[in-house]
Amino acid sequence: MAWRLANALVDLRNEVNTRWPNRDRSSDGTIGDAAHASRSSDHNPWVKDAAGVGVVRAIDIDVDGIDSGWLAEYLRQRGRNGDSRLTGGGYVILNRRITNNDFTGWHAYTGSNPHTSHLHVSFSRTRYDDRGSWGIVGGGPGPTPPSGRPTLKAGSTGQAVTELQAFLNRVYPAYSKLAVDGVFGAKTTAVVKEFQRRSGLAVDGIVGAQTWAKLGLR
Incomplete structure (x- = not known):
């Protein structure tokens, strides 16, 4: 066909x-x-x-x-x-x-x-052939919108860390086998850095707005 x-x-x-x-x-x-x-x-x-x-x-x-x-x-x-x-x-x-x-x-x-x-x-079932710029090039559409999630780094604790660890284990099992304990320690830092390296982000081990966005979590 x-x-x-x-x-x-x-x-x-x-x-x-x-x-x-x-x-x-x-x-x-x-x-x-x-x-x-x-x-x-x-x-x-x-x-x-x-x-x-x-x-x-x-x-x-x-x-x-x-x-x-x-x-x-x-x-x-x-x-x-x-x-x-x-x-x-x-x-x-x-x-x-x-x-x-x-x-x-x-x-x-x-x-x-x-x-x-x-x-x-x-795309739309009826307007799939409409033409026009998507606004992705030509200077770009601007910075990543705020994530609404807290910035996490070595020493952070709590529910947000627990959710991050569980998500990394579930979605990236090839390199994330973290204890889901809510403590952002050396192992969590290492996994975050590996994710950032593979995603083309700054490899600093800090989960800020850009890393949250790359994870698809807001």
């Missing part, structure tokens, strides 16, 4: 590539594989354009080398503000969270793929 990519998808991908030219692309994806083809998925060209050509309306963007937490929240805010390329069937998924259908917030995503290695964006 003939198929093509939605114009809005192509424009977003181009801007992501321009803003982060050295990003990892190994987890990128557009057209679905056999697993996607077996179920309802926006990676499948099930929506047809006026010429009867199937349109792929979803993209996966590798999280390595980009500020994925910021990008996910930025797209949610664009949807909340009525961006026609997202409203009417679009959504964003990252780190076991998915946007509400009106982009007012986030809620838990329980699908089989936790979307920890890539950010998923689905």
